[in-house]
Amino acid sequence: MWRFIWIRLLQAIPVIFVVITATFFLIRKAPGGPFDAEKPVIPSVKRALEAKYNLDQSMWEQYVSYIAGLFRGDMGPSFKYPGWQVEDLIASGLPITAELGFYALLVALAVGVIAGVIAALKPNTAQDYIPMSLAMIGICMPTFMLGPLLVLLFGIHLEWLPISGWGDLPGDKILPSITLGAAYAAYVARLSRGGMLEIMSQDYIRTARAKGLPERVVVIKHAMRGGLIPVVTFLGPAFAGLLAGSFVVETIFQIPGLGRFYVQAAFNRDYTMILGTTIFLSVLIVMFNLLSDMLAMWMNPRLRQQVSGKR
Amino acid sequence: MALLEVNNLTTRFYTRDGVITAVDDVSFSVDRGEILGIVGESGSGKSVCCYSLLGLVPQPPGKIECGSAMFEGNDLLACGELALRDIRGDDIAMIFQDPMTSLNPFLTVGEQLIEPLIYHRQYSRSEARTRVKELLDEVGIRKAADRFDSYPHEFSGGMRQRVMIAMALINEPKLLIADEPTTALDVTIQAQILGLIAELQKKRDIGVIFISHDLGVVASIADRVLVMKEGQVVETGTTERLFTTPKEEYTRRLIDSIPSGSKPNIMIQTEGSHSSEIIKVHDLHTWFKDRNSVEGEYVKAVNGVSFDIQHGEILGLVGESGSGKSTIGRSLLKLVPVTSGEVIYQGQNLVELLRVQMKPLRRHLQMIFQDPYASLNPRMTVYDALAEPMLYHEVANRKDIGLKVLQLMDDVGLARRYIRKYPHEFSGGQRQRIAIGRSIACKPEFIVADEPVSALDVTIQSQILDLLIELVKDRNLTMLFISHDLSVVRYLCDRTLVMQLGELVEEGDTETIFTSAQMPYTRDLLGAIPQIPGRV
Helix, strand or coil: CHHHHHHHHHHHHHHHHHHHHHHHHHHHHCCCCCCCCCCCCCHHHHHHHHHHCCCCCCHHHHHHHHHHHHHCCCCCECCCCCCCEHHHHHHHHHHHHHHHHHHHHHHHHHHHHHHHHHHHHCCCCHHHHHHHHHHHHHHHCCHHHHHHHHHHHHHHHCCCCCCCCCCCCCCCCHHHHHHHHHHHHHHHHHHHHHHHHHHHCCHHHHHHHHCCCCHHHHHHHHHHHHHCHHHHHHHHHHHHHHHHHHHHHHHHCCCCCCHHHHHHHHHHCCHHHHHHHHHHHHHHHHHHHHHHHHHHHHHCHHHHHHHHCCC | CCCEEEEEEEEEEEECCEEEEEEEEEEEEECCCCEEEEECCCCCCHHHHHHHHCCCCCCCCEEEEEEEEEECCEECCCCCHHHHHHHECCCEEEECCCCCCCCCCCCCHHHHHHHHHHHHHCCCHHHHHHHHHHHHHHCCCCCHHHHCCCCHHHCCHHHHHHHHHHHHHCCCCCEEEEECCCCCCCHHHHHHHHHHHHHHHHHHCCEEEEEECCHHHHHHHCCEEEEEECCEEEEEEEHHHHHHCCCCHHHHHHHHHCCCCCCCCCCCCCCCCCCCEEEEEEEEEEEEECCCCCCCCEEEEEEEEEEEEECCCEEEEECCCCCCHHHHHHHHCCCCCCCEEEEEECCEEHHHCCHHHHHHHHCCEEEECCCCCCCCCCCCCHHHHHHHHHHHCCCCCCCCHHHHHHHHHHHCCCCHHHHHCCHHHCCHHHHHHHHHHHHHCCCCCEEEEECCCCCCCHHHHHHHHHHHHHHHHHHCCEEEEEECCHHHHHHHCCEEEEEECCEEEEEEEHHHHHHCCCCHHHHHHHHCCCCCCCCC
């Protein structure tokens, strides 16, 4: 098991390195710069600013010193938030985004697994078609449309829930979590339906029925363990995707999370901020993929044995 | 009164392609202390018949149209799912065909074994554990206490079937339904499992329904036999009577199809090529990296094997699964990387040849695989499958290819009108004919046939075997015939090699081996073949 984890972590190093390098040069090559504004800055001031942020050095020098900084845990100063280090800004936004992502994931799992399993028990009937059609709508409907719709219905029309903020009013975390989780709930529903359908046709489900077990035990104990493995392997990419995709929801609901840094940085050519958030997200994606693979492995005794190498 | 009395059972499947009557007005009964064998070819409805009794037929598309099944005063077909659930796994238990897929790979064996006790008898977990260990001991699983927390994949096929049997017997059922319980097992393991079922049945005095396509197996275990065909009962009678004096034509055909006795005309030697080797194998090793091993150990699938294959003979290669017999076949044709050794063909050592050097030889060295369902490309018509090798090896050109394909179809007994059909439109036997046609398309000298009839029903099997004999004779072929089925080998092969754990343990004329085997392993294999009454 440890060997497996080590190999995966070592494999991640070149991946992340390529991400850093590609982002660094792409963003520098993109037209415009952090100090270009509609009203041109006085050349002497601009030169002074560029010197302050090492932008007057050659591209390679900047690259080398940036990488060297990363090894010291220094992601450089933000260009648009003077006086702030990028790592501090990420650290300030992360807890909120992570909490939002976590709730959204819970929504996705609860709704998705239940809908998927119910659909799989009676394939090609209304019990299958209704949840799966809803899932299809969930996948197709963009977050920036679903969010305002929910706000209109539950916030303004019914006046049940607050329409913005995070942790200021009771219940203000509900709508953002649902909005963010909806699309993923739909994916989870489709994955669990597929997985469950496959497992329910296995010979050992027939064995379980032949033992006279109640249908509830057949489904929950015998089928779900194998049937939900596709969902588990999807969890890693899903959580990373939730964090990366949270900016729309954060914008709609005025949530001070990580997402707005990411988007604003791209508009403002805030080089260090773009790099910082990209690196952070790619590390997260790698880590969560590894975590969900480990979880899936733990759930499957055959894989577990192969990896631990015991006979 | 009979333990189970089934009357006029009819089960239909309503599919998109129409209504299929899987079980058609079937009546039979089983007594306490009796083993009833149900035999029939695939698709004869023998399994569906028993699944219908226990409500294990998926509905829809299945539907039990009519009939009754009286078991201890209850009609199983009318009592409803809840009552049926109480009977399943308690009074009536089942064992299934494939112990590899019939146990849940995600749960420990112990966990699966205690379930019937917990749900039917309200045992506590610790009571159930004790009971399970006793029973595991009884079905012959040693160190039962240690094995309780193992997962199914840590057991061999035979051991898993023992676990299945223990699971079925745990609540002391009155009726046991065994659906092809030994089909997936080696012949020696099969003999052990059959012995175990018979012993447990006698000890507990229960009724058993034993479903199988293998008449030999049924003959060796059943008291009475029911023959099914296309959903209907053809004939029923005591085992002795049915096998010695079958009343119905179909039953007689089934029994006659079982390969028996020796090869019709031993050694069809062709003049001139008398006893010259076509292939010499010397000290062949084929090792695979063991994927489960951290230290990079090897699985020694073939470990130092030497033998010759004579011109024009059919050489049998037998052994249990895992003995390396298929690997030998593949190694000869370089379909797997060989570790070391020599395979001399036409004066060249095939092991050392490069891919390009192999190409001109490939048309002389062909292969027929076990599963005609998996080894034919589903997107290629008969024409495509047969024309491809001839065009590739340039034994036919674009102009005369059509005619050549038709001639080939005649040779393997496929009607010419099927030329544009796809593999899924054919039955198993016809598919194997296509596969055979493909292998002889380029007029090869040597063919490796790897279990070519194992996936086929017994009547089809005998047709394919006769086709092979005819082709070998007419086309002056040499064949290595790999099989786990010893009666087939005896019927077909001139000489036989016996393999065990990657090594040859015995070699000789087929008849000599069958009548006076030297090695204990060979004698075990032979002793395990189920015997049919009235045959030697």
